[in-house]
Amino acid sequence: MFGILVSAFNVALGFVLRTVVVKFILFFGLYFVVQAFVPVLASLLPKSVDIAGLFSSLPDSVWFFVNMFMVTEGIKLMFSALLTRFIIRRIPLIG
Template sequence: MFGILLSAFNVVLGFVVRSIIARFFAYFVMYFITTEFVAVLQSAGILPSASALTGAFGGIGSDVWYFMDLCAFGYGVPLLVSAYATRFIIRRIPVIG
């Protein structure tokens, strides 16, 4: 009787270790690499800084800003840029991409 319970416990423990804990560590490593990759890009100067973007958008006239505000440029462009950056980073992960 004790051998059957020990065998069942061993099967359950094996399932937990293989499927739950291993996946948790794999996804944690992928998340950590992704977030650190963005920080490395920012520190290397590949991504534009806030002052460079301010200078670029400072040259846009008020008539163009009116239509950009009408089309929700301030909400849509950061949304698209983050979506494209996330897609780019996820495609570089060997398991997912």
């Protein structure tokens, strides 16, 4: 009976050490790598885009539909989604 319990404990301990701990260390390291590269990628993006100036040149008839369809919020969501997709694809195990 004691041998069965020791064997079950060894199997459980082996599972934890081989899979759970290794995955935790791997994903913890990947988290810090991604967190370190986001400011580097953000610094490489262009900073002098005058989006407000582009929107201010639109006539009032176009502004009505831009506001109705919430285009400005949609553009912000699209850029953040594209940046998130880019970052996720750079992770070796996921992308």
